[in-house]
Amino acid sequence: MVMINLILILLIGGLLAMLSERISDTMPRKVAMVVVLTDLVYLLLCLSGMPEITQLQAPVANDPSTWLMHFKTDWIPAFGISIELALDGISLLMVLLTLILGAIAISASWTDIVVRKGFFEANLLWSLAGVLGVFMALDLMLFFLFWEVMLIPMYFMIAIWGHENRGYAAMKFFIFTQASGLLMLMSILALVAVNQSATGIWTFSYFDLLNTQMTEQAAHWIMLGFFIAFVVKLPGFPFHTWLPDAHTQAPTAGSVILAGILLKTGAYGLIRFAVPLFPEAALDFSSAAMWLGAAGVVYGAVLAFGQTDFKRLIAYSSVSHMGFVLLGIYAWNELALQGAVMQMVAHGFSTAALFMIAGSLQERLHTRDMREMSGLWQQMPRMGAVAMFFVVASLGLPGLGNFVAEFLVLLGLFQVNIWITVVAATGLITGAAYSLLLMQRSFQGQANQKWVDSGLVDFGTREMLTMAVMIVALIFLGIYPQPVLDAAQPVLQSLLNLTTSPTVAIVEVM
């Protein structure tokens, strides 16, 4: 029930936030903040009451009773569709990340939304509810439902409160995600049908669908459907082109949620579904997937370097960083998977923060064009320092979360394929190039007289507080990542056990 409550709180909270606009103009954001924090506190209280949390034991992937939480009730029994939610270490990490970044996103758009505030906060909360559902649903139909639930509010957020080119961006976002969602639905139905023909039972439950018997051909095609659906969301090269537009045009909170959380659903889907459901097919496909990941790393970095739009640059850096996630997942060993999970968490914070900074700049300067910025540090030293922190975080400075992630991914990947590792490692160099260029163009250099005259306001307490949360989180992840690793470890171990069935050996050095 806890998990249902988590989602319901957000859904109803969204409704409340929308209605609260009638009370006062500033009410929705407060309501939204309270709702998200309530949700977070509620989750933490429930967790603290569980003895299992202290000793996260390896959940057996196809035995839900070993999971942290499990909930199942019938929905459409005729087709074996049920409302089945479950929580394990990885889901828990993602849920926590979602709620924390949700609160950060609300804070990020504290002042920059001027029209239809209630509806905005409602969309934000509903989107979060969808994401929570995605991270917890283990009935494939329910998963698909939540997948759609998280996208539609997002579409509204871009289309209504976005920047100058929002219509195009929102439509592109919608078409890409919708098409991939459709692909996923088809794959789900195909998988269920295959399972039905093998066992005679209609079921959409993850636990039942694991180890579905199917022909190699079928497995390949269905796996590919899942893969593309998730990689579009991730986004992996070459399905990433919706992302720069969507990120650039979305309002700050939208960008934060998009980059921080929504992208992770793709990675989560790959880890949870695309590989474990089709272990052999995924293995056959792994080297292609890894090359795509490496291509994403390099391509994203080069394109980021060429951008003049502050937000677009960060968006492309996301493409580059998520390439590491793809690499980590398809290297499919513990090191790399842990790296991928770490990257999901760390990238959530670092990119969210950068988008917040971009949003603050947009709010103050009314432009995102870096050619018009310059020497902003002089007027906004606090913002500059914070930006510097997140820039070095995103270029993978050791001691911060992103480094742990990238290093683990590379370490795991190196054991699988050296040449891909070499290609991916160049991402560290190109990453430094675009990150520092971002810093140079916006905060360093001669101060632009236009802004000196207009008198810019530095970060205030609210913003610094929000940033501090993320700074502390990244440092913590960087020098003591063990809690996150421990949370994910048993799950990854069980997934690895599930997929590396006797005959399959993944390691293939050179």
Add this chain to the structure above:
Amino acid sequence: MSETIWLIPLIPLLSSVTLMLVGTRLKASQVGALGVGSVGISALLTLLLATEFMQNQQVIQLSLWTWMEVAGFAPGISFYFDGLTLVMMSVITGVGFLIHLFSTEFMEKDPSYARYFAYLNMFVAAMLVLVMADNLLLLYLGWEGVGVCSYLLVGFWYQHNANGYAARKAFIVTRIGDTAMAMGLLLLFTELGTLDIQTMVGEADQTWQVGATVPTIACLLLVCGAVGKSAQLPLHTWLPDAMAGPTPVSALIHAATMVTAGVYLIARTHELFLLAPIAMTVVAVIGITTSLMAAFTALMQTDIKRILAYSTISQIGYMFLALGVGAWSAGIFHLMTHAFFKALLFLGSGAIIHCLHHEHNIFKMGGLRTRMPVTFWSFMIGSSALAALPMTSGFFSKDQILLQAYQFPEIGPGLWVAGLLGALLTAIYSFRLVFVVFFGSVNTEPDKDTGWRMAVPLSILCLLAMVGGWFMIPVSEVFPASDGSHPAHWVEYVSISVPIVGVLVAYLIFYTGQLKVDRLANSSFGKSLGKLWLSGWGIDLLYDRLFVKPYYGLANKLKSEPVDALYGLIVTINQTLNQWLSSAQSGRMRWYIASMVAGLILVIMLAANLPEGAL
């Protein structure tokens, strides 16, 4: 004491964080006290540690916590302390302290005083972590940490785009090396299952034969990292540009400590290099080539800091030579003495720049001997040490290197000759600097002399540069002993006399003017050679053409997102289809009828062809 060595990096770090958070609200004196004091405490602690170590020679291993633990990969936040670490720590905290003190006067007028000390303290902390790390991953943390601090400090005066460019160049060029080094780490872990240095070398000894492929590749990758950080060929181009930072920064980071991290890395992992003779030869060759290249370049420079920068590159080349020929302790010894005299020279040049309104061109200086006596003597001593004149610290270390290079099998004498040529050039360019700046006519009048906060560090460093050669560095336990044989005496005599000849040449050319080089310099060959040397052998230009411009071009070309064009194609196809279909909906009755008829024809055709009973 041994339990608290973690305090040594922590104190500067805390000070740095404090300065970052509340630095703008503190008074300048408080900032200075905090910045200098924290490093001072670290220096004191290091001193205590040193005395303790001198008595019991005990290696300390201290593990604070496990950094991360994944599938057997478990690097710790843990420290390892032995003689080599002690030498490095002493240099970092000792020289670091002096430079911090010097900075309080040098940076006095700067509005970002607190930011400066925050970065500088951060650097000291990172550098200490680098040398104290007991595993390569923690070392890498320090390694990248100092890189970032270097970036921040080179670009300290961020208002000028050129500084920002230099800073980025420094970071990215070293990052290239770092990435290769990271690959080395991956390889080492994959092969040996640990990154813990002491365990690793033990494993390596058992796993690999001398000269096997894997250790050679691993060592070469580590060398790439070292080459980047220590500004050796081919990744040296960032260092001269890095002089854009404040001069004390150049003294601390780009002369005394960070740039020698590469030397430290190789020395620290020397057991691995002993398994890879090819890698060692590569190190020696890189070292000597860089040394000569940089020395020639230094001859032609006019910017005082650039001369010193190239001289640094050249001297680190000597250290690499030492490491390459297996003269480990000589290399580290030279690292230490170089830290003393090069810090001295940089601080001296800082004093000149400070008193001469940020003048960098040596030909606009002159006659400063009487105007700035403290600085003059600093320079005299520093240059003597740099030129390795007998009895100075540089003499002892460089002499050791040259002698051991001579004994290196096969290419040893060749290395020795090249090293001698380098030494000759070193003497010439360093005394060229002295004669041009301190003798002759006064071109720019200094508006003040150095204050005590500058004079004290200079004096102490003078002392160290003089007597540093008598120190015994406690690394005998760390490195394998050399065989103790000595080459023939004439080798030694030649080695000693070459620098003196060099000084003499400089004296004749730049002081008395008796030796005329104008004709050579004005010949077309001389001119183009001079130009080549002035531009650092044109390597910057080459890289610009070869890497930087193409990368910019690529980024610009890809900016329009060719992949998106693919999706654009889908859109175009849809639009075309839409046009076709909507043009069918023309409202022309006859067209409709015609198409209906065509459809009818088709239907009948199909119906007629259907098998019997299908309808």
Add this chain to the structure above:
Amino acid sequence: MDGLNIPLNHILLVSSLLFAIGMLGLMIRRNIIFILMSLEVMLNAAALAFVAAGAHWGQPDGQVVFMLILTVAAAEVAVGLGLVLQVQKRFKTLDMDDANRMQG
């Protein structure tokens, strides 16, 4: 009415020809009046086929359908000619192409 009878397929052939000619007229004429006439021809051809088939089997159904066709034709002509008048009034022409208001 004895002796040799008319072969059914000859009648159908005539009907087909009439139909084809009517259709040809439909396609080549632009004047609405002629289009309506062509339609009449085609309906008539169809009616002929029905009656012939009915006669073939000796059943009245063919003629029943003929009558239905007749009503359809009548209604169609009534409405069609009404439209012709409207078209003439609005567009001052009976050319179908000129009366086209679609943006194709």
Add this chain to the structure above:
Amino acid sequence: MLEIVFFYIAATVALMATVMAMTRPNAIHALIYLIVSLLAVAVIFFLIGAPFAAALEIVIYAGAIMVLFVFVIMMLNLGEKGNKQERQWLQPSIWAGPAILSAILLIELILVISQTNGPVSVAAVSAKQVGLSLFGPYVLAVEIASMLLLAGLVGSFHLGRRYLDRDNLEKQGGQ
């Protein structure tokens, strides 16, 4: 025997009249050819034993419907200008394509028809028989047809009234 001869004569007349009707530029001429064609078809109806159908063909088709056409054409007053325009439209380039299409369809129809065989029935189907089945099994169709006619009535009344309202008549008169 005589019926067959008559049939072929009637068929030939019908076809030729129809072709003429389709190709005349003058609407009235075309209409008269069309009437001829309809009469010829009526003869065929008679010959194949459907006298009632033949009667209806003459009365309603050739009589009522065609008269309607004549009235409308008279109202529109197309004149010589219309003829010229029609001639211009009847270029080979315009009718070539449709002709080919029609030819193809015709060939197909002939191929299909050629599979059927046998003569038409000897006995005539009387009007009584037709009436019985009309108000027997087909009564629903009759109702629908009546509704259709009603709709046609209302529709044509509605459309025609607007054309024939007072001011329009005045305008026409004024021209």
